[in-house]
Amino acid sequence: MPRFYVTTPIYYVNDAPHVGHAYATVNADALARWHRMLGDDVFFLTGTDEHGAKVAEAAAEHQMTPNAWADQVVSRFTRAWDGLDISNDDFIRTTEPRHHLAVQEFLQRIYDNGFIELDTYSGLYCVSCEDYYTEDQLVDGNCPVHGRPVVQMQEDNYFFKLSAFEDRLIEWYESNPDAVGPAGKRNEALSFIKGGLRNISITRTSLTWGVPVPWDKDHVFYVWYDALVNYLTAIGYGTDEERCNAWWPAVHHLIGKEILRFHCVWWPAMCMAAGIDPPANVFVHGWLLVGGQKLSKSLKLTEIAPEVLTEDFGVDPIRYHLLREVPLGSDGEFSYEGIVARYNADLANNLGNLVSRVATVVGSKCAGIGPAPNHQSALADPASAALAAAADAWGRFAPHEALSATWSLIGSTNAALEAAEPWKLEPGPDVDAVLGDALEALRIVSLLITPAMPSTAAEIWRRIGLSGNPADRRIPADASWGGYPGGLAVEKGSPLFPRRST
RNA sequence: GGCGGCGUAGCUCAGUUGGUCAGAGCACACGGCUCAUAAUCGUGUUGUCGCGGGUUCGAGUCCCGCCGCCGCUACCA
Numbered sequence: 001m002p003r004f005y006v007t008t009p010i011y012y013v014n015d016a017p018h019v020g021h022a023y024a025t026v027n028a029d030a031l032a033r034w035h036r037m038l039g040d041d042v043f044f045l046t047g048t049d050e051h052g053a054k055v056a057e058a059a060a061e062h063q064m065t066p067n068a069w070a071d072q073v074v075s076r077f078t079r080a081w082d083g084l085d086i087s088n089d090d091f092i093r094t095t096e097p098r099h100h101l102a103v104q105e106f107l108q109r110i111y112d113n114g115f116i117e118l119d120t121y122s123g124l125y126c127v128s129c130e131d132y133y134t135e136d137q138l139v140d141g142n143c144p145v146h147g148r149p150v151v152q153m154q155e156d157n158y159f160f161k162l163s164a165f166e167d168r169l170i171e172w173y174e175s176n177p178d179a180v181g182p183a184g185k186r187n188e189a190l191s192f193i194k195g196g197l198r199n200i201s202i203t204r205t206s207l208t209w210g211v212p213v214p215w216d217k218d219h220v221f222y223v224w225y226d227a228l229v230n231y232l233t234a235i236g237y238g239t240d241e242e243r244c245n246a247w248w249p250a251v252h253h254l255i256g257k258e259i260l261r262f263h264c265v266w267w268p269a270m271c272m273a274a275g276i277d278p279p280a281n282v283f284v285h286g287w288l289l290v291g292g293q294k295l296s297k298s299l300k301l302t303e304i305a306p307e308v309l310t311e312d313f314g315v316d317p318i319r320y321h322l323l324r325e326v327p328l329g330s331d332g333e334f335s336y337e338g339i340v341a342r343y344n345a346d347l348a349n350n351l352g353n354l355v356s357r358v359a360t361v362v363g364s365k366c367a368g369i370g371p372a373p374n375h376q377s378a379l380a381d382p383a384s385a386a387l388a389a390a391a392d393a394w395g396r397f398a399p400h401e402a403l404s405a406t407w408s409l410i411g412s413t414n415a416a417l418e419a420a421e422p423w424k425l426e427p428g429p430d431v432d433a434v435l436g437d438a439l440e441a442l443r444i445v446s447l448l449i450t451p452a453m454p455s456t457a458a459e460i461w462r463r464i465g466l467s468g469n470p471a472d473r474r475i476p477a478d479a480s481w482g483g484y485p486g487g488l489a490v491e492k493g494s495p496l497f498p499r500r501s502t
Numbered sequence: 503g504g505c506g507g508c509g510u511a512g513c514u515c516a517g518u519u520g521g522u523c524a525g526a527g528c529a530c531a532c533g534g535c536u537c538a539u540a541a542u543c544g545u546g547u548u549g550u551c552g553c554g555g556g557u558u559c560g561a562g563u564c565c566c567g568c569c570g571c572c573g574c575u576a577c578c579a
Contacts, residue, residue: 123579184507188574191505201579222579261576345528349541357538364537414542423537495539
């Protein structure tokens with residue numbers, strides 16, 4: 001059985017979940033759901049990153065222990081994901097014992113392999129970023145991202161000998177052209193590597209809120225270096241070799257472009273240093289922009305909490321919008337107006353209305369019993385084309401194309417109804433043929449939208465009289481033309497997506 | 503500064519290796535229909551494909567220059 005291991009970044013707990021987090025997580029979720037329908041053995045991982053100075057500082061400000069602070073923020077993430085129907089198979093927290101064990105095992109191995117050495121580091125540090133800056137990067141002497149003062153830091157650190165992996169990384173990139181996508185991001189990473197790599201500091205003595213360095217009690221690992229290892233922790237690295245080997249390295253890391261360097265340079269090198277293969281695939285998504293600016297708390301644009309949107313529009317419409325509006329890999333505008341426009345056009349007018357009109361005519365012309373489809377239907381080709389295009393698109397991490405292809409079938413079905421005008425015909429074989437085809441198209445549409453809108457898909461499935469859940473069907477076998485049996489009671493129901501006026 | 507990318511209808515964008523490539527969706531207009539959530543179906547308008555040269559029988563599609571916009575440029579983590 002093919003395996004599909006997909007990860008989101010683990011989210012830093014100093015920030016409440018917002019649309020940017022939801023974007024990455026919903027995309028990973030839809031991919032996971034698609035692959036489950038393909039029959040793959042799927043492992044979908046998300047979680048939280050809980051170490052580092054920023055968390056310790058935030059906890060202190062609230063007179064809480066870092067652990068208690070993290071617990072509180074983590075619960076907001078888990079609730080947010082429940083609220084978005086996220087189907088993750090595991091939720092990892094970097095403060096868990098299993099993660100400490102994996103990190104220590106992983107980095108001890110790198111140390112033993114001779115790729116970690118002690119050195120002195122000094123630099124200008126922004127606590128908010130968990131990052132160092134050079135003087136010319138500063139804006140008015142402050143952090144360019146947060147606008148906050150930076151601190152001069154100097155300490156003895158252990159350094160990872162990243163420079164030793166320059167050639168191996170280049171070779172890896174050149175022999176694995178699909179390892180990082182989209183191509184533009186791959187080139188960005190590769191050119192960065194070709195520009196020369198320097199060793200990187202991976203431990204801290206200035207704080208204790210982190211994973212202890214096993215060979216030196218005075219140090220904890222720098223937050224980024226423990227965070228990346230989560231992808232291995234969750235599949236049993238260091239404790240369950242068989243399981244780990246089953247899932248690694250065939251992983252798909254879905255990440256945002258702001259953490260490209262960590263995932264496309266540091267992480268593969270760390271894996272090499274530890275003696276394991278680098279991740280098979282890193283897919284880099286873009287940013288959702290509000291008024292052209294990144295969603296970021298310091299820019300005060302994170303007031304867009306996922307739950308506010310789902311309460312307003314519903315869970316599936318928001319999932320749909322996140323998947324459909326912007327090609328994964330590109331930046332895109334995210335706006336209320338944009339959501340309303342797409343909601344009305346795609347969900348209310350096209351899909352929702354199609355379900356309504358079909359159910360109504362089945363009610364009036366077929367006594368509410370759905371007829372079987374015609375095997376020679378003119379909709380058979382559009383249906384198989386939509387299936388093929390969707391499958392291809394999901395395989396390329398292009399949910400927006402998969403959904404676009406699915407909507408072309410919805411359009412063909414609306415047009416077919418218009419051409420046949422079954423509402424004008426007397427009940428009989430002609431009417432049955434038209435409506436059977438429409439019901440079959442809706443059945444296939446239900447399957448194709450399941451990764452994006454699982455609840456809606458199940459509801460359409462139910463309304464047209466089918467039992468079970470479309471998520472349990474198999475693609476492509478169950479999505480080929482002719483699967484609707486006919487003779488099932490079709491329910492009218494209320495509008496799936498009431499049209500929005502604003 | 504260096505490297506990379508982008509600039510195509512009002513909006514968002516598709517446009518492989520040069521020859522129906524001037525397109526799609528939305529918006530808009532007109533027409534049809536009235537089963538449906540004033541939904542749907544059909545037809546259509548708008549573009550000097552950033553600007554200027556060049557290569558070619560022929561260039562959004564290749565080359566040069568220019569203008570505008572954007573990304574990356576860790577650093578002795």
